[in-house]
Amino acid sequence: MTLRRIQCDQLQVGMYIHAFDGSWFDHPFWSRNFLLRRESDLETVLRSDIATLLIDTSKGRDLPLPAQAFAQTPAEDTRTPDEKTAAATQVVNRARDVVRGVFDAARLGKAIESCAVSAVVEEVVTSIESNRHALLKVLRLKKKDEYTYLHSVAVCALMVNLARQLGIDEQAAAELGTAGLLHDIGKVMVPAEVLNKPGKLTDEEYVLAKTHALEGYRLLGEVGNLPATALDVCQHHHEKIDGTGYPHGLRAEQISEAARMGAICDVYDAVTSNRPYKDAWSPLDAITRMRQWSGHFDPQILSAFMVSIGVFPLGTVVRLRDDRLGVVIEGGRNSTRPKVLAFYSTRQREFTRNELVVAGDERSGNAIIAEVDPAAWGITREKIDRLVRLGVPWV
Template sequence: MTLRRIQRDQIRLGMYVHAFEGSWFKHPFWRRGFLLEREKDVETVLASEIETLLIDISKGRNLSPLPVTGAQEAAALEAEAQHDERMAAATEVVNRSRETMRGLLNEARLGKGVRSDAVVSVVEDVTASIEQNRHALLKVLRLKTKDEYTYLHSVAVCALMVNLARQIGLDDETTAEMGTAGLLHDIGKVKLPDALLNKPGRLTPDEFALVKTHSMQGFQMLQEIDGIPAAALDVCQHHHEKIDGTGYPHGLQAEQISLAARMGAICDVYDAVTSSRPYKEAWPPVDAITRMRQWIGHFDAELLFSFMLSIGVFPVGTIVQLSNDRLGVIIEGGRHAAKPKVLAFYSTRRRKFTRTELVIAGDGRSSDAILGEVDPKAWDISQERIDRLVQLATPWV
């Protein structure tokens, strides 16, 4: 079964009607699930009060695409050219940042100090690229190879920190500090053997204890450099702390962990698990976010949802508040350069279930923008109903 929603005036002979939407009393047919074989039936539908219906294109005719005009073809070519241009610009930023980080880390391994001008240059490049087209930069960064991880992980965390900072409304100066913190958060790993960092198997207790020293070693390195923001020192030292106090190096809990370090924890883990390494394959973004949400006590839950908003990736089945006074359930989680699909089903203003509608979640200016996550229990929405809604929407994904 492959369902497609169409408007009443799009109906054609040869289509297989799966269901009419809206009130049953407006339907011109008593049955559901039939092939439109008579012109008279088409005319009956066109004359009815039906607004939309579902057709099964695996059993009947699909909606014929409209002929492409010269203007439409030109617009499509222009859009493709703009996309290619944005991707090329993002790739240039990533390549330039990778080489800068390669030089910085190699110098740090030799005991030389971190050059502040180089750090500022990368953060400014990344921030400008995020402002121009965040999806392009984040997509290019996700394409890094296993061999590039050492240099591009820090660039990716820098970009994710800047992106998250913008999402939660931090000012320009603080955003730049967060980007710097992301870029330098793992600087202490230059003190560890590459063989240990890239070991394909499970670390022994002694090896893991050695790896955990990188946060304090990095903190000590950055303390010796003039002009490093306090946020960078904090994130370097505390990006492995957890909300429940089981992290390291100090076992901080909840509000004892700064906003910068809580942001760093999310951005660091997300890029790590969505990257390919010599000892593991990358997780898809939706899988990564789904699993991260299940690690109760690891991350700041509210901040993690803001992170999801910033990258446009959501776990399937999440109930969200839309900006048009409706609740919806995520049926396709989205990925870089794509927007999540939401099945709207409830009016918060009228406090009642409504006819379902498939929408593509937009940005903050859209009438279908996602504002936040909702506890379904607060609206008497059972898990059974959520599961049914997801199942209902599956053919549209």
């Protein structure tokens, strides 16, 4: 346990609250210690009478180091972009080969080598921590004939990356990565002509394709030493919040957080990949459409996923690391460096002079750390729409 006392306005999503200072009656939550996962809960704390609190940095995020500290740290990655891409490509290729071996073994009724899976996941976790952008970029460039295996690697990486955004601890993040790597193992039991059919599936073919969730659960259950999270995600990553998913038609909180994360990572990678029957959507198109599918995904986790990959639709209200609110007015090239019109100080609780900024990386004051509901700050949607019109086009 590593405790640190911070000011209330230093609190961020992903931090683990160990205790609030002052009386139990001063804070608005039943529990005194919990992982702060949602922006809405953060805003509730900021509006309370709490002045200081204790966070446990061993269970969640710590305060960011100042910019000069990052510049001086010997652990800073000084590799060139090409070197980072080459390193990420090696990780992806090794992971792909392991996944191919796991799928082939399952197809032949042989044992799955859990040690090989664990080694791959560990390597992906390390790469996400040190080389996140390069790894996710390489995984987006998968070829159609490699989709089956690289999709599993991509979902693994996206799950670990999302866990990182949510402040989930390292061990649980690795288990989520394992779940992502193995979530589609049941597809080895579905005929290839169904999986790769270029046109729409018939009703009979669709029923057959859906069996992969339960088949995968059965296959993983025979391994015996995999984390329960892997079996859960394998079985339930096609469930939907409104109960229209499969195989069990679970609703909302009946679906575990891990399975809700898996649903988002699986769909995002699928729709942004070239497939035999469709061309890839851009990341921005994918996120925009996924947010419009009411009842499909957990909106809070989808919001965190959006932050984790740095893709924000036009008009999204966000919180910057320097405690300003801004509205996304342009996605930028490939939507990876959104342009934001900053307009409000959360510390002063007042509107500021509008400033156009390019969202920086996570060490920057301009880094986007969360999506925000403007109503929680007394800001109307009409005000946001006016700001969008003011900020476009980028000048």
